[in-house]
Amino acid sequence: MSRKATPSRASLSDRIRTWRNRMIADPAFRRRARNWPILRRITNKRANELFALTAGFVNSQVLLACVELDLFAALEDDPKDTAALARHVRLPGDAADRLLRAAEGIGLVARTSDGRWTLDDHGAVLTQSPGITAMIRHHGAVYRDLADPVALLRDPPAETETSRFWSYVGGTVGAEDGAAYSELMRISQDMVIEEVLDAYPMDRHRHLLDVGGGSGAFVTAAGNRWPSLELSLFDLPAVAETARQRLANGPLSGRLTVHGGSFFDDALPRDADCYALIRVLYDHDDAAALRILSAIHEAMEDGDTLIIGEPMAGDAPGARQVAAYFTFYLMAMRSGRCRAPDDIFALLQAAGFRHMRQHRTRMPVVAGLVSARK
Numbered sequence: 192m193s194r195k196a197t198p199s200r201a202s203l204s205d206r207i208r209t210w211r212n213r214m215i216a217d218p219a220f221r222r223r224a225r226n227w228p229i230l231r232r233i234t235n236k237r238a239n240e241l242f243a244l245t246a247g248f249v250n251s252q253v254l255l256a257c258v259e260l261d262l263f264a265a266l267e268d269d270p271k272d273t274a275a276l277a278r279h280v281r282l283p284g285d286a287a288d289r290l291l292r293a294a295e296g297i298g299l300v301a302r303t304s305d306g307r308w309t310l311d312d313h314g315a316v317l318t319q320s321p322g323i324t325a326m327i328r329h330h331g332a333v334y335r336d337l338a339d340p341v342a343l344l345r346d347p348p349a350e351t352e353t354s355r356f357w358s359y360v361g362g363t364v365g366a367e368d369g370a371a372y373s374e375l376m377r378i379s380q381d382m383v384i385e386e387v388l389d390a391y392p393m394d395r396h397r398h399l400l401d402v403g404g405g406s407g408a409f410v411t412a413a414g415n416r417w418p419s420l421e422l423s424l425f426d427l428p429a430v431a432e433t434a435r436q437r438l439a440n441g442p443l444s445g446r447l448t449v450h451g452g453s454f455f456d457d458a459l460p461r462d463a464d465c466y467a468l469i470r471v472l473y474d475h476d477d478a479a480a481l482r483i484l485s486a487i488h489e490a491m492e493d494g495d496t497l498i499i500g501e502p503m504a505g506d507a508p509g510a511r512q513v514a515a516y517f518t519f520y521l522m523a524m525r526s527g528r529c530r531a532p533d534d535i536f537a538l539l540q541a542a543g544f545r546h547m548r549q550h551r552t553r554m555p556v557v558a559g560l561v562s563a564r565k
Contacts, residue, residue, distance in 0.1 A: 251330065253293045258317070258327045262290070263310060266300065267318045270307040322379035332356060336523035343522060354525040357474070380470055384412045386558040387500035390550045393417050393465060396496070400425060400463035402454060402487060403471035407434040407447075414443045422447040423460055454483050459490035466490070466497045473501045473517065474527040477538065484542035491565040497544065503559030504531040510555040532561050539563045 277287035431451035504514035517529035
């Protein structure tokens, strides 16, 4: 005779959360809270956060307009009035004024004491962040793929505009495709590289192999930081050729070897003692990720190290934002998963790795880092 499963009893924290949600959802409570000075600050903060979520697409379009019109460069050296900026961005005066007021509202520009316009914090950062501005432009394709998110969840297409751009997901890349996505990867990963290299010094290693290394941004940064480190890069043939041409006459050319191949089909070089996957694993579903890790494990000697640096889910506020963004971005890309360190540890263990460790990065919103040894 079968017995019905009894539902597990909710924990105290779960019951408190349920009670809290009911209270917060009650309009009468929210009205009362606005009359209490301490609670008023909390409710206003939460209201502002909710409005930012609701207005998110409009805000992103304001940002895109500023980037496309090169507004931040116009304000980089000196404040300017609305008329001068309207001429610079080639907009009618009223349209320029609307854009500037909207940009002011989201922290991109600010007014000076005499009423001119200057950069606010976010705008100042963007003047020196070509990788971020490149991703802002790239988001046009992503937003088109996400125009109907429910349809994408229920009946995802086999191909999207985003998946066509990241053509390596399909396993075949032509020279033109490889150059296009390699360039975006190169200019958009400087902050990721800095986080990884600061969190994991490589002076203990002899030879670094960057697996899926694109046009060579990571090996270049590592080689510049540690002059005695030997360097290798492995990527699809068309991508490897782009890297070879880009780095052929550079200062690291005598220390760098570029290999073309597929980590799904070809054996990896075996002469490194440190292997790196930088913004690679999260592009692949679990089965493909396990194949990549297994291929690296096969190439390694006992005691060699693998480092994995990429956006990772987690409990830190920045990591939670990463998970929200990349969960849907990778859905539009039609491949990959934003994983927490524990998820990556499970894949590493299945591939035969041991001594797995999470390394703390200063900015979880930019990158997480884990390592493992064979």
